[in-house]
Amino acid sequence: MKDLMNSLFVVVLVGVLAGCSTTGGGKSATGEAAVEDRSTTAEGGAVSRGAAAGGSFAGYSLDDPASPLSRRVIYFEYDSSNVTAADQDLLATHAGYLASDAGQTVTLEGHADESGSREYNIGLGDRRAQSVRRILELHGVASHQINTVSYGEEKPAAEGHSEAAWRLNRRVEIVYTAR
Amino acid sequence: MRMIFRAVLLYLTIGASAAQAALTIEITQGMEGAMPIAVVPFGWTGSAAAAPENIAAIISSDLSRSGRFEPLPDRDLVAHPTNAEQVQFHNWRMLNVDNLVIGQVTETGAGGYNIQFQLFDVYRGKQLIGQSFPTSHADLRRAAHHISDLIYKELTGEPGAFNTRIAYVTTADRGAQKSYTLLVADSDGYNPQTILHSSQPLMSPAWSSDGKRVAYVSFENKTAEIYIQDVASSTRRKLASFKGINGAPAWSPDGRRLALTLSRDGNPEIYTMDLASLALKRLTSNAAIDTEPAWSPDSRSLVFTSDRGGSPQLYRIASSGGQAQRLTFEGKYNAGADFSPDGRKLAMVHAEGGAYRIAVLDLDTSLLRVLTDGQQDESPSFSPNGSMIIYATGTGNREVLAAVSVDGRFRQRLSLQAGNVREPAWSPVAGK
Numbered sequence: 001m002k003d004l005m006n007s008l009f010v011v012v013l014v015g016v017l018a019g020c021s022t023t024g025g026g027k028s029a030t031g032e033a034a035v036e037d038r039s040t041t042a043e044g045g046a047v048s049r050g051a052a053a054g055g056s057f058a059g060y061s062l063d064d065p066a067s068p069l070s071r072r073v074i075y076f077e078y079d080s081s082n083v084t085a086a087d088q089d090l091l092a093t094h095a096g097y098l099a100s101d102a103g104q105t106v107t108l109e110g111h112a113d114e115s116g117s118r119e120y121n122i123g124l125g126d127r128r129a130q131s132v133r134r135i136l137e138l139h140g141v142a143s144h145q146i147n148t149v150s151y152g153e154e155k156p157a158a159e160g161h162s163e164a165a166w167r168l169n170r171r172v173e174i175v176y177t178a179r
Numbered sequence: 180m181r182m183i184f185r186a187v188l189l190y191l192t193i194g195a196s197a198a199q200a201a202l203t204i205e206i207t208q209g210m211e212g213a214m215p216i217a218v219v220p221f222g223w224t225g226s227a228a229a230a231p232e233n234i235a236a237i238i239s240s241d242l243s244r245s246g247r248f249e250p251l252p253d254r255d256l257v258a259h260p261t262n263a264e265q266v267q268f269h270n271w272r273m274l275n276v277d278n279l280v281i282g283q284v285t286e287t288g289a290g291g292y293n294i295q296f297q298l299f300d301v302y303r304g305k306q307l308i309g310q311s312f313p314t315s316h317a318d319l320r321r322a323a324h325h326i327s328d329l330i331y332k333e334l335t336g337e338p339g340a341f342n343t344r345i346a347y348v349t350t351a352d353r354g355a356q357k358s359y360t361l362l363v364a365d366s367d368g369y370n371p372q373t374i375l376h377s378s379q380p381l382m383s384p385a386w387s388s389d390g391k392r393v394a395y396v397s398f399e400n401k402t403a404e405i406y407i408q409d410v411a412s413s414t415r416r417k418l419a420s421f422k423g424i425n426g427a428p429a430w431s432p433d434g435r436r437l438a439l440t441l442s443r444d445g446n447p448e449i450y451t452m453d454l455a456s457l458a459l460k461r462l463t464s465n466a467a468i469d470t471e472p473a474w475s476p477d478s479r480s481l482v483f484t485s486d487r488g489g490s491p492q493l494y495r496i497a498s499s500g501g502q503a504q505r506l507t508f509e510g511k512y513n514a515g516a517d518f519s520p521d522g523r524k525l526a527m528v529h530a531e532g533g534a535y536r537i538a539v540l541d542l543d544t545s546l547l548r549v550l551t552d553g554q555q556d557e558s559p560s561f562s563p564n565g566s567m568i569i570y571a572t573g574t575g576n577r578e579v580l581a582a583v584s585v586d587g588r589f590r591q592r593l594s595l596q597a598g599n600v601r602e603p604a605w606s607p608v609a610g611k
Contacts, residue, residue, distance in 0.1 A: 079490075116535050117515035117528045117557055118602065119383060119427040119440065120484050120491055122403070123447045123468035126424055130446070149402050150424060154380035155357075161555065161573060 060097060062176060068093045072174040073157075074132055075167060078115070079124065081131040088135060094174060095139030102142065108132050109173040110150040111157070113166035118152055125150030132172045147177070200596050202347075202368035202580070204244060208590035213249040214334065216242060217271055218280040220253070221296070222261030225286030232319040234284060234294065234326070240367060241327035241341045245566065246589030248334075251276055263297060263306065271301040278307070278334060282326075290316045296326050298333060307333050320369060340564040341366065344606040346374075346384040346393050347580065351598040361395060363410055366562075366605070368593060374408060375415075383602065387430045390606045394418070394428035394437060405439060407454075418452065427471045431478055431498075438462075438472035438481055449483050451498065462500050471515050474498070476522040482506065484514040493527060493540075507540060509547045515557060519565045524585070526559035526568050537570045539585060550587040558601065563608045569593075571601040 060067040072094075074087045083091065098104050110125030110132075129148040137143055158165040218239040223230040242248035257274060260266045261283050271279050282296030295311040308329055314322040321342060328339030343366045351358050359381040364371035375381060379398040386393055387407075394407045403425045408415035419425040423442035430437055437452045441459075449462045449472045463469040467487035474481055475498075482495050485503070491514045494503040507513035512530030519526070522542075529538035529549060537551040537559045553572040560569050562582075567589075569582045574592075578599035582591050594600065 114555055116491070116512060116530065117471060117484065119471045120468065120486075120514045122382075122424055122426050123440075123470050123486075126442055126447060127468065148423065149398075151380060151398070152382075154382065154398070159576070161576070 060093065062097070069097055072176075074128075074172045074174070076128055076170040076172075078113070078166075078170065080170075081124070081127040083131055083135060091132060091135045092139050095136045095141050098136065098145055099140040099142075102145070103178055104176065105145045105147065105178040106136075107147040107149060107175045107177050109155075109175060110148065110152075111155060111169055111171050111173070112153045113169040114153045114156065114161070115166065118154070121152035122150045123152075125152045128170075128172045132174070201371050202364060202593045202595060202600065204368050204591055204593050206243065206246075206589075206591045207581075208588070209249075210246045210584065210589040213247055214278070215251065215274075215276045216248050216278045216280065216330075216334075217251040217256060217274070217276045217301075218242070219256055219259055219261070219282075221281070221294075222283035223285075224283065225292075227286075230284045231316060232323065234282065234296075234319070234323045235280070237320060237323035237367070238280060238327045238330070241324060241339075242330065244367065244591060245331060245339070245341075246584045246591075247331070247566075266299065268299070268301055268304045276301055278330075280326075280330060287313065292316070292319065294319075294322050294326070298330055320365065324365075324367075337566065338564045338608070340562040340566065340605075340608060343563055343608055344390070345560075345569060345580075346386065346395075346604045346606070347600050348381050348384065348602045349595065349598050349600045350578075361393075363393070363606075374410060374413060383427055384604045385428050385430060386604055386606045388432050388434050388607055390608075392430075393604075394430060396426050396428065405437075407437070418454075418457070424470075429472050429474055429481075431474050432476055433478060438474060440470040440472070449481065449496070451481075460500070462496055462498075463503065473516045473518050473525075475518055476520060482516045482518065482525060484516070493525065506542075507547070513538070513540075515559065517559050517561055517568075519561050519585075520563055521565055524565075526561060526570075528557050528559070537568060537583065539568070548587065550583045550585075551581070553581075556581075558603060560603055560605045562605050569603040569605050571603060 060069045062069050068090060071090055074083060108129040110129030112121035112124040129150055133146050133148055136146060156169045158168040218235045220235045239250040243250050257270045260281050279299040279301050285293045287293050291313060293313050297306055298308040300307055324341035327341040331339035344363050345366055346363050349360045356378060359377050360373050361375040361381045361384055362371050362373050377397060377399050382396040384393050384395045392407050392409050396403050396405055404417055405419040405425045405428050406415050406417050419439060421441050421443035424440055424447050427440040428437050435454055437454060439450055439452060440447050441450050447468045447470050449469050451460045465487050467485050469483055469485045471484040472481045478498060480495050480497050482493050484491050485494050490511045492505055493507045493513050493516050494505050496503040510529055510531055513527050515528045517526045525540045527538055528535050534554050535556055536549050537556045538547050538549045540547045556570055556572045558571045567582045567584055569580060571578060572581045578601050580593040580600055580603050
């Protein structure tokens with residue numbers, strides 16, 4: 001893990017040194033940090049977001065598919081909003097990134113599987129999003145950086161009517177919005 | 180700023196949208212002891228070769244869909260009387276039909292018609308109803324449903340619910356994108372009209388008690404918001420757009436308040452909103468999920484879903500607030516309640532053995548009865564005469580609607596030719 005982090009840091013540095021000559025969907029988010037739109041640079045490999053001013057930048061890139069930050073879905077058990085220990089670590093990494101950049105914001109999209117009543121599932125999705133919110137806040141993310149929305153069972157990630165689909169649908173998606 | 184490029188597609192439709200396919204209704208489980216009845220094709224006097232609507236077919240289909248009647252197939256009709264003088268009761272007695280319906284449609288000029296009909300008791304050889312009334316071209320189907328209501332009331336002693344509508348949500352895939360449509364159709368599936376279309380989810384349609392407006396949840400702004408919309412004019416108003424959940428709208432019986440779920444104070448709670456002042460009153464205060472409010476028909480209380488006891492169950496609370504009382508104890512999952520129009524029963528989603536089914540709780544006896552046998556049945560909604568419950572279910576990989584009689588004996592399926600249909604809400608009788 002340490003090695004991975006080091007090599008990631010190098011990649012990030014390369015990205016930073018390469019400058020932030022944004023194209024296409026890029027835009028200046030805060031005035032001092034430019035953001036690449038991932039969709040326009042997907043085949044370009046490691047394209048980094050410029051390190052934000054101040055804070056302790058964790059050394060991860062949002063757009064690097066090898067970065068833990070590229071993992072943005074947390075899964076849940078049936079009728080549960082408990083986050084696994086592994087996902088708590090992942091959330092700590094996201095929290096570190098967010099805490100290092102006050103201009104960055106996320107929307108936590110809570111989802112449920114199709115079982116049962118639709119509005120109750122909106123409640124379940126919300127509870128999952130709030131559960132993730134609390135963990136991010138515990139790790140120093142300011143509450144104004146976090147927005148939550150629950151889609152309940154309305155936006156399944158996987159179609160299908162078995163546990164194989166349902167376990168992929170009981171989730172919170174972390175969507176970075178200030179980019 | 181990708182949000183801009185992913186602009187939400189949304190439009191309101193005024194009037195009929197012919198492109199929408201109608202729901203097809205198919206009876207999947209007939210009822211033993213349904214009353215045999217003959218509905219003879221109505222006579223026609225007018226400039227065209229045939230009447231613009233087959234009134235007898237509409238009545239026959241209505242009566243059949245109620246589960247209480249078994250109309251004689253057209254091919255078994257031994258005669259085609261269109262007035263009382265032509266009726267030979269012994270012919271119909273031989274066919275063992277209890278009742279006979281005949282009638283005539285007469286064009287009166289300028290798009291107007293006169294409909295005359297008679298209902299006979301075949302065994303006593305006696306007229307039970309005879310009526311004549313004018314109608315317009317646009318109201319012909321409605322007139323036929325009105326006749327069905329009169330027949331149903333006369334023969335069962337209970338009001339009919341044929342002149343009503345259902346609101347429902349359909350989804351279709353357009354490539355990777357889903358589209359969501361909120362529609363209103365006649366309760367026989369005819370005349371579907373799109374009232375809202377969006378690229379983002381639409382949920383929880385609920386009728387006002389006058390049947391003129393529908394409240395619903397729309398995610399068109401990437402967050403849940405509650406709107407109320409006038410069905411005829413399509414004028415709409417955003418009612419609730421607080422931080423977090425804005426969901427589960429339910430009109431008070433007098434139409435002056437909306438019960439709803441908001442999480443603006445941290446977690447989902449039940450509120451009522453005064454529609455004139457928009458003043459909110461919070462009814463619940465609990466760390467659990469409190470949602471899906473349903474008004475009792477006398478307005479005095481609301482039933483809602485809460486998992487405060489560890490699993491979702493139904494609770495009742497006075498509409499003025501206070502202590503909530505648990506109503507369901509059978510099973511680990513009872514949610515999404517709808518009151519019967521007489522206030523004595525609750526329909527709900529009830530889970531047993533991993534299957535989600537529609538059950539009815541008798542509030543007088545506390546007996547719970549499971550009515551359906553699907554795996555993912557949800558969104559029960561009583562017909563306004565309390566005889567049927569419409570709900571959403573799955574068949575294969577498709578979502579369809581189904582209806583079941585309150586005694587569980589009679590079932591039908593309502594499906595689209597293509598696409599999914601969900602979240603049915605049956606309008607009150609005053610809807611037309």
